[in-house]
Amino acid sequence: MAGDRRIGETILRLDDICLSFGGVNALSNISIDVKEHEILAIIGPNGAGKSSLLNVINGVYHPSSGSVTYKGQTRNQMRPHDAATQGIARTFQNIALFKGMSVLNNIMTGRTLKMKAGFFWQCLHLGKARNEEIEHRKKVEEIIDFLQIQSIRKTPVGRLPYGLQKRVELGRALAAEPEILLLDEPMAGMNIEEKEDMSRFILDVNDEFGTTIVLIEHDMGVVMDLSDRVVVLDYGKKIGDGTPDEVRNNQEVIDAYLGVAH
Amino acid sequence: MFYRETGQFKTSYQADQAIFPIRQDRIFILIWLLIGFAVIPLVASEYAFRAILIPVTIMGLAALGLNILVGYCGQVSLGTGAFMAVGAYAAYNFMIRVPELNPLFCFVLGGLTATGVGILFGIPSLRIKGFYLAVATLALQFFTDWAFSRIGWFTNYTPSGSIAVQPVEVFGFAFNTPLRKYFLCLTILSIFALVAKNIVRGRIGRAWMATRDMDVAAEIIGIRPMYAKLSAFAVSSFFIGIAGALWAYIYLGSWEPLAFDINVSFSVLFMVIIGGLGSIVGGLMGAAFITLLPLMLNQLPSAMGFEISTALIKHLEIMIFGALIIFFLAVEPLGFARLWQIAKEKLRLWPFPH
Ligand SMILES: Nc1ncnc2c1ncn2[C@@H]1O[C@H](COP(=O)(O)OP(=O)(O)OP(=O)(O)O)[C@@H](O)[C@H]1O
Ligand SMILES: [Mg+2]
Numbered sequence: 001m002a003g004d005r006r007i008g009e010t011i012l013r014l015d016d017i018c019l020s021f022g023g024v025n026a027l028s029n030i031s032i033d034v035k036e037h038e039i040l041a042i043i044g045p046n047g048a049g050k051s052s053l054l055n056v057i058n059g060v061y062h063p064s065s066g067s068v069t070y071k072g073q074t075r076n077q078m079r080p081h082d083a084a085t086q087g088i089a090r091t092f093q094n095i096a097l098f099k100g101m102s103v104l105n106n107i108m109t110g111r112t113l114k115m116k117a118g119f120f121w122q123c124l125h126l127g128k129a130r131n132e133e134i135e136h137r138k139k140v141e142e143i144i145d146f147l148q149i150q151s152i153r154k155t156p157v158g159r160l161p162y163g164l165q166k167r168v169e170l171g172r173a174l175a176a177e178p179e180i181l182l183l184d185e186p187m188a189g190m191n192i193e194e195k196e197d198m199s200r201f202i203l204d205v206n207d208e209f210g211t212t213i214v215l216i217e218h219d220m221g222v223v224m225d226l227s228d229r230v231v232v233l234d235y236g237k238k239i240g241d242g243t244p245d246e247v248r249n250n251q252e253v254i255d256a257y258l259g260v261a262h
Numbered sequence: 263m264f265y266r267e268t269g270q271f272k273t274s275y276q277a278d279q280a281i282f283p284i285r286q287d288r289i290f291i292l293i294w295l296l297i298g299f300a301v302i303p304l305v306a307s308e309y310a311f312r313a314i315l316i317p318v319t320i321m322g323l324a325a326l327g328l329n330i331l332v333g334y335c336g337q338v339s340l341g342t343g344a345f346m347a348v349g350a351y352a353a354y355n356f357m358i359r360v361p362e363l364n365p366l367f368c369f370v371l372g373g374l375t376a377t378g379v380g381i382l383f384g385i386p387s388l389r390i391k392g393f394y395l396a397v398a399t400l401a402l403q404f405f406t407d408w409a410f411s412r413i414g415w416f417t418n419y420t421p422s423g424s425i426a427v428q429p430v431e432v433f434g435f436a437f438n439t440p441l442r443k444y445f446l447c448l449t450i451l452s453i454f455a456l457v458a459k460n461i462v463r464g465r466i467g468r469a470w471m472a473t474r475d476m477d478v479a480a481e482i483i484g485i486r487p488m489y490a491k492l493s494a495f496a497v498s499s500f501f502i503g504i505a506g507a508l509w510a511y512i513y514l515g516s517w518e519p520l521a522f523d524i525n526v527s528f529s530v531l532f533m534v535i536i537g538g539l540g541s542i543v544g545g546l547m548g549a550a551f552i553t554l555l556p557l558m559l560n561q562l563p564s565a566m567g568f569e570i571s572t573a574l575i576k577h578l579e580i581m582i583f584g585a586l587i588i589f590f591l592a593v594e595p596l597g598f599a600r601l602w603q604i605a606k607e608k609l610r611l612w613p614f615p616h
Contacts, residue, residue, distance in 0.1 A: 058482060084484035096482075098475035100540065101468070109472050113484035115465045119493075125460035130279075133464060137275040176483060 110175025327501025336474030349503025376503025384495030538599025
């Protein structure tokens with residue numbers, strides 16, 4: 001864990017969020033504060049509502065009640081596009097890359113909101129459009145170097161193995177230079193070595209750019225190593241919130257994981 | 263090892279982002295331009311211009327336009343004939359109603375009118391996908407078939423409903439010979455191909471492809487699928503509208519609404535599928551292939567001494583198209599363009615097999 005990184009004020013607050021699908025209460029009365037610069041892990045058994053929570057944060061799902069306060073602005077729903085504009089980026093549990101595009105182009109899409117050249121200049125690929133393309137390409141190359149995927153930059157992502165795709169998806173999210181990065185099981189299905197790489201990337205991002213990270217992860221070892229704080233969900237309810245050690249010793253959490261009847 | 267990128271290290275991203283980063287590709291393009299603008303005009307016969315070269319260049323433009331929509335943005339359309347018709351009839355009406363206008367400018371206005379209609383009929387794409395969208399564009403096709411044959415105003419109340427036009431004249435220069443017509447079409451095609459290539463390698467093109475591949479993810483990184491889809495409809499319809507105006511004025515000279523019916527929509531779609539979805543050269547190869555195949559089927563058997571009935575030729579043509587389309591959709595959705603790329607990769611290693 002990075003020792004001298006200062007955790008700041010609350011940057012994102014969820015208040016009393018409820019979300020249901022038909023009869024299923026995916027989230028019931030969830031309140032969470034996310035602090036600036038921290039790494040917050042969300043854990044819980046399958047179907048606990050972890051992915052739904054991320055979807056509420058970046059506006060894919062709209063909660064039936066409750067509010068989201070981000071950087072002082074409160075709203076009860078947000079559109080994915082607005083979330084992106086305000087610096088919230090994410091990756092998905094089932095990789096959501098653009099399969100037909102190269103690694104480079106996938107990561108370039110992450111810069112979309114920062115590109116301004118008008119249609120006319122793009123038709124000519126001159127002037128502003130060209131300069132902008134080169135300038136953003138530089139930034140994207142930095143990310144490619146950081147993630148050590150130089151050799152595959154022109155490969156269509158559909159042809160890459162799973163672990164690399166996860167890395168490219170992280171790259172695309174990073175390209176937006178987000179303030180909050182939401183990672184949905186970034187290490188699922190990886191071997192130890194790949195997990196170590198990914199953990200290092202996450203720590204480095206948090207360290208170097210101060211990016212706040214909310215991550216869902218099943219591997220307890222990884223969670224304990226990476227996170228400053230852990231929130232535990234079970235059946236849509238929050239049953240634990242604290243440092244990794246506190247959570248590890250919380251009886252309710254232990255019960256949920258050991259499958260004690262409710 | 264004629265075609266290779268080794269030894270050509272790009273020292274700047276600018277060089278790497280050039281339109282054709284590999285030198286051999288630049289040479290290929292130059293050769294093609296040379297063939298198109300210099301060799302063909304010297305050797306081609308009048309018949310070749312009329313039956314092959316002019317239709318291929320115009321249909322190549324339409325295929326380019328459709329490929330933007332279907333290949334790059336992933337929105338299926340069966341309304342190509344309709345957009346071509348809108349371009350043609352709009353250009354016609356601008357020309358007869360405002361005779362002072364430069365005809366080429368009227369073509370552009372025809373394209374812009376098609377753009378407007380394209381945006382309007384692109385709106386359903388915001389809610390529906392795939393098959394349902396195809397049906398919606400089909401409705402447009404039937405609507406324009408009906409409108410241009412029934413609403414007299416569009417055809418300036420010509421009794422037969424068909425329109426005949428004079429050769430296009432620009433600043434006193436008449437495009438009245440096959441060679442001149444061909445030059446006009448090829449120039450327009452080259453310009454539009456360059457513009458298309460520029461758009462698809464920039465921000466807008468990436469937004470189209472992202473929307474095609476996964477619209478939810480696109481939205482999450484800040485691409486608005488609505489803008490992406492509507493802009494694809496707009497640009498695509500503009501290209502197709504211009505192609506329609508050229509088809510009417512340059513290729514046909516006189517036409518009736520049937521000239522832009524559903525068969526046109528299908529053949530342009532076939533060009534895109536066979537040539538390669540999401541590839542600029544692919545669309546052009548598809549246009550050449552689909553125009554040439556019927557001609558070859560017509561000539562080849564008699565040249566080889568067979569006698570085949572015209573009905574059989576027609577059936578053969580349909581069967582070959584059908585087989586190719588199934589092949590490309592099922593096995594190689596990237597079409598001829600992909601086969602070309604594989605050939606280049608082989609060439610890169612030649613003469614070594616691996
Ligand atoms: N779009 C949806 N439509 C219907 N039900 C949904 C939808 N999304 C989630 N759910 C339901 O909400 C509940 C929580 O799902 P969610 O995906 O948030 O769980 P999770 O904690 O991410 O689980 P996992 O560890 O398996 O990824 C589940 O019962 C799920 O079936
Ligand atoms: Mg999940």
